[in-house]
Amino acid sequence: MATISDVAARAGVSRSTVSYVLNAANTTVRISDGTRQRVMEAVEELGFRRNELARAVTTGKSRMLGFWVMQSRAEPVARVLAGAMKEANDRGYFFKMLGMDEKRLDRSVIDHCQEWQLSGIIAIHPPHLALVDLYPRMREAGISLVVIDSQCPQKDTPYIASDHAEGMRQALEHLMELGHRRISCIAGRPDASDCISCERVAAYRSVMKAHGLGDHVSVDYGHWFVEEPGSSQSLCERAARKQLAGPSRPTGIVCVSDHTAMIVTRTAWEMGLRVPEDVSVTGFDNLGMAALCYPPLTTVAQSFEGMGALAVERLLNQIDAGRNSGPSVQERMPTRLVVRASTGPAPKRAE
Amino acid sequence: MATISDVAARAGVSRSTVSYVLNAANTTVRISDGTRQRVMEAVEELGFRRNELARAVTTGKSRMLGFWVMQSRAEPVARVLAGAMKEANDRGYFFKMLGMDEKRLDRSVIDHCQEWQLSGIIAIHPPHLALVDLYPRMREAGISLVVIDSQCPQKDTPYIASDHAEGMRQALEHLMELGHRRISCIAGRPDASDCISCERVAAYRSVMKAHGLGDHVSVDYGHWFVEEPGSSQSLCERAARKQLAGPSRPTGIVCVSDHTAMIVTRTAWEMGLRVPEDVSVTGFDNLGMAALCYPPLTTVAQSFEGMGALAVERLLNQIDAGRNSGPSVQERMPTRLVVRASTGPAPKRAE
DNA sequence: GTGAAAGCGCTAACAC
DNA sequence: GTGTTAGCGCTTTCAC
Numbered sequence: 001m002a003t004i005s006d007v008a009a010r011a012g013v014s015r016s017t018v019s020y021v022l023n024a025a026n027t028t029v030r031i032s033d034g035t036r037q038r039v040m041e042a043v044e045e046l047g048f049r050r051n052e053l054a055r056a057v058t059t060g061k062s063r064m065l066g067f068w069v070m071q072s073r074a075e076p077v078a079r080v081l082a083g084a085m086k087e088a089n090d091r092g093y094f095f096k097m098l099g100m101d102e103k104r105l106d107r108s109v110i111d112h113c114q115e116w117q118l119s120g121i122i123a124i125h126p127p128h129l130a131l132v133d134l135y136p137r138m139r140e141a142g143i144s145l146v147v148i149d150s151q152c153p154q155k156d157t158p159y160i161a162s163d164h165a166e167g168m169r170q171a172l173e174h175l176m177e178l179g180h181r182r183i184s185c186i187a188g189r190p191d192a193s194d195c196i197s198c199e200r201v202a203a204y205r206s207v208m209k210a211h212g213l214g215d216h217v218s219v220d221y222g223h224w225f226v227e228e229p230g231s232s233q234s235l236c237e238r239a240a241r242k243q244l245a246g247p248s249r250p251t252g253i254v255c256v257s258d259h260t261a262m263i264v265t266r267t268a269w270e271m272g273l274r275v276p277e278d279v280s281v282t283g284f285d286n287l288g289m290a291a292l293c294y295p296p297l298t299t300v301a302q303s304f305e306g307m308g309a310l311a312v313e314r315l316l317n318q319i320d321a322g323r324n325s326g327p328s329v330q331e332r333m334p335t336r337l338v339v340r341a342s343t344g345p346a347p348k349r350a351e
Numbered sequence: 352m353a354t355i356s357d358v359a360a361r362a363g364v365s366r367s368t369v370s371y372v373l374n375a376a377n378t379t380v381r382i383s384d385g386t387r388q389r390v391m392e393a394v395e396e397l398g399f400r401r402n403e404l405a406r407a408v409t410t411g412k413s414r415m416l417g418f419w420v421m422q423s424r425a426e427p428v429a430r431v432l433a434g435a436m437k438e439a440n441d442r443g444y445f446f447k448m449l450g451m452d453e454k455r456l457d458r459s460v461i462d463h464c465q466e467w468q469l470s471g472i473i474a475i476h477p478p479h480l481a482l483v484d485l486y487p488r489m490r491e492a493g494i495s496l497v498v499i500d501s502q503c504p505q506k507d508t509p510y511i512a513s514d515h516a517e518g519m520r521q522a523l524e525h526l527m528e529l530g531h532r533r534i535s536c537i538a539g540r541p542d543a544s545d546c547i548s549c550e551r552v553a554a555y556r557s558v559m560k561a562h563g564l565g566d567h568v569s570v571d572y573g574h575w576f577v578e579e580p581g582s583s584q585s586l587c588e589r590a591a592r593k594q595l596a597g598p599s600r601p602t603g604i605v606c607v608s609d610h611t612a613m614i615v616t617r618t619a620w621e622m623g624l625r626v627p628e629d630v631s632v633t634g635f636d637n638l639g640m641a642a643l644c645y646p647p648l649t650t651v652a653q654s655f656e657g658m659g660a661l662a663v664e665r666l667l668n669q670i671d672a673g674r675n676s677g678p679s680v681q682e683r684m685p686t687r688l689v690v691r692a693s694t695g696p697a698p699k700r701a702e
Numbered sequence: 703g704t705g706a707a708a709g710c711g712c713t714a715a716c717a718c
Numbered sequence: 719g720t721g722t723t724a725g726c727g728c729t730t731t732c733a734c
Binding site: 001049050051052053054056057062064067072074075077078079081082085094095096097098111114115116117259262263265266269270287288289292293294295296 | 352400401402403404405407408413415418423425426428429430432433436445446447448449462465466467468610613614616617620621638639640643644645646647
Binding site for chain 2: 726
């Protein structure tokens with residue numbers, strides 16, 4: 001590999017001159033057109049590629065960001081990452097992958113950031129405990145952080161998530177417009193740390209109350225998302241069976257995730273109930289499968305790609321602002337209701 | 352950030368001594384326990400973290416691998432990445448993300464590898480054209496490459512994919528054991544470049560023939576996988592409707608992907624056919640949704656994580672072997688049939 | 703066993 | 719405008 005010295009020699013100039021023409025954008029130094037020509041030609045002829053590693057050492061900026069993922073939910077993670085990468089690449093940054101289903105890295109994330117001079121990291125749904133421990137230390141170490149979709153983030157942690165409450169409201173009001181009044185909810189596991197689900201459930205309760213349907217509020221708990229399908233389903237299924245049994249069953253069920261909604265739908269079929277004729281079901285996420293299943297799922301779409309892109313924007317702002325950046329913000333991405341075929345008019349039933 | 356010099360000063364030794372104790376594993380030089388003690392204490396007290404960037408510059412090895420993804424199919428990509436990362440981390444390597452849905456990087460992949468001293472890259476389903484162009488140049492540049500699941504890889508490209516033929520055989524023989532004889536196939540788009548689908552279809556044909564069912568061979572084409580559900584479904588759906596119409600319809604349908612199978616199943620429901628009572632359906636992939644839909648999908652599981660891990664192993668072997676590595680291999684990962692509820696005994700019907 | 707010194711490839715303050 | 723020089727943080731050869 002040709003180095004900058006080789007280029008300098010070939011062009012008959014000094015190394016710094018070469019560096020200047022290479023960094024034309026970042027420097028005030030002006031190089032004459034003739035020299036620049038010769039340098040560029042030499043670069044071309046030698047197939048020279050600048051060593052970004054060395055560059056990062058001298059400048060102290062690696063232009064690498066970390067992407068830290070715990071508990072991978074495959075599709076959302078991939079989509080957030082895709083959105084983040086697109087935005088980062090546009091700005092000349094790249095991602096180094098950290099974590100990904102690892103309970104923890106062998107050396108801590110902070111060590112890793114320091115060793116690799118990472119400017120900052122995006123952490124996607126880190127568990128509460130990991131975050132409580134980590135964030136103050138990162139702050140102290142001067143490493144920027146933006147969290148996506150964590151469980152119970154502390155109030156001062158820069159944080160991006162969907163507007164769960166708004167999403168839930170969209171789903172509920174959609175059902176209400178279709179005439180549903182008896183609407184129940186199937187939520188994530190009742191685990192206190194699971195705030196994403198909690199937020200949605202809280203919204204369910206308050207929207208129901210606001211529409212004078214407080215008496216119909218009914219929440220049961222399944223699993224939040226599924227890694228190993230086996231056991232997880234049964235919890236959700238049990239919740240669904242419980243709610244769907246008997247004549248006073250709900251006419252609509254809002255679920256806190258597409259996974260949950262799929263299981264609820266399946267359970268309904270298995271119980272001889274038709275969706276949406278007998279019971280309408282809504283999901284939350286709008287994963288790929290939502291469009292494919294039968295009936296195609298009415299669900300609240302999250303903009304995973306959008307969250308990724310926004311996270312990068314916030315992260316880079318933070319980095320540019322230096323370590324004494326302004327007060328960190330928590331932001332909510334708008335959700336969008338996607339109406340498909342799993343919801344329909346409320347059946348007329350004796351109550 | 353403390354540097355190695357700070358540590359040296361504090362421990363009262365030279366910088367090289369510090370470097371030696373830090374690299375105890377890689378060097379033959381032995382340091383006395385006393386000195387090592389003092390150095391380690393200094394490291395501790397100063398909270399010293401070695402600058403891996405600088406280290407990479409001097410050694411010329413970045414211990415970073417590239418993960419290049421085109422045309423993201425979210426879940427498979429995420430799972431391959433997870434498997435690859437686990438393996439890489441165990442060996443002290445990390446991934447820098449390249450591509451991800453970008454049609455191409457602004458600077459070419461090769462430039463990027465050279466600039467960042469990447470030891471090698473994993474490319475997941477790169478399009479045929481990209482690969483044809485790229486591989487020889489990478490070879491020339493001395494950058495190792497392992498391809499996962501490409502369309503039509505050249506024979507000399509190190510390549511890992513599922514044993515599609517074996518997987519298709521598993522699905523077919525499962526149906527045959529259940530008494531099915533009239534088994535049709537729904538494949539990816541008839542696009543010539545789509546060899547993954549082609550391999551499965553070819554296997555379908557040959558297994559059918561081998562069992563004396565050549566007369567029942569029937570292939571129709573939908574979309575291979577779905578990014579934007581809207582239009583894609585209709586193709587698959589049309590194929591399914593065509594096959595399922597009339598009394599001489601197949602009793603079993605093998606699909607080349609879970610996506611396809613979901614659509615076929617849905618179409619069957621919509622046509623008033625029951626799955627599996629009237630028609631059995633198999634998928635291919637075993638994505639998360641396969642366990643959640645109704646009925647839960649019998650499908651051929653691919654070990655995405657396994658492919659990722661194996662790719663890393665092969666890549667690192669290649670890297671260790673130097674640029675004149677042995678003949679590159681193409682490997683097949685075993686598949687595993689997961690029997691769920693979308694398949695059942697063939698219905699007795701007048702033929 | 704330890705240190706001095708040269709080097710990795712690049713940037714940037716300073717001179718001319 | 720361009721070159722000289724020092725420096726980024728680390729590794730590694732070579733003496734002692």
